[in-house]
Amino acid sequence: MSLTLTLIRGLPGSGKSTLAKTMGVAHYEADMYFIDADGNYVYDAAKISQAHDWCRQQTEQSLRSGNSVVVANTCVRLWEMKSYRELAKRYRAELKVVECTGQYGNIHGVAEETINNMRKR
Template identity: 50%
Template structure:
């Protein structure tokens, strides 16, 4: 399915705790649209194709994800970004990009509990849950 706003890319941000269904939903959206799927986890894959979380690389992988998104939006390509985004400031670079590129913006929250594929410990998920911020009304 082609982008229904032919001259305007769509930036979809999918937020939720680990195991909530973000990646699955993003893949489904991209399968029926021409959007590109990005998430920070994609930049934690080693040369053998294995996921290797390294907290020291978080800033860099998020910067890469943002840069890739910016490049696609500047080319007029729609993008789906699925990251935890537990706090609103974590989305700010993407919110700014949507405005700068005149992209339509949609934010989707996932609340499923399907079990996370990366083995994030329960205490880390609970910490994310405690700092979870509701979307400001203008994005709801």
């Protein structure tokens, strides 16, 4: 079985997490960093950089162990996928990019204005 890194990108509420959970491989996303010990989502904008670093580290750890990975992050700009492209190359994993375009309503309370700004990017 070949090693695969799948990036699922899309706006908040587009179905990224739901799709990722169906793929049967290790699944990471920056939002997971904000889940506390009780399972509550506690977002802190000041820690978004740490959240993305954590997601990349988890992804690399899985690839290094020979496990395929799916990452579900917004990645609205191409540069946001660069580090994952580099990881796929480093570990000789096939890189797949999937874009979710559904509109299911976001569960993290992202303001519509923020989503519209992301859409423009």
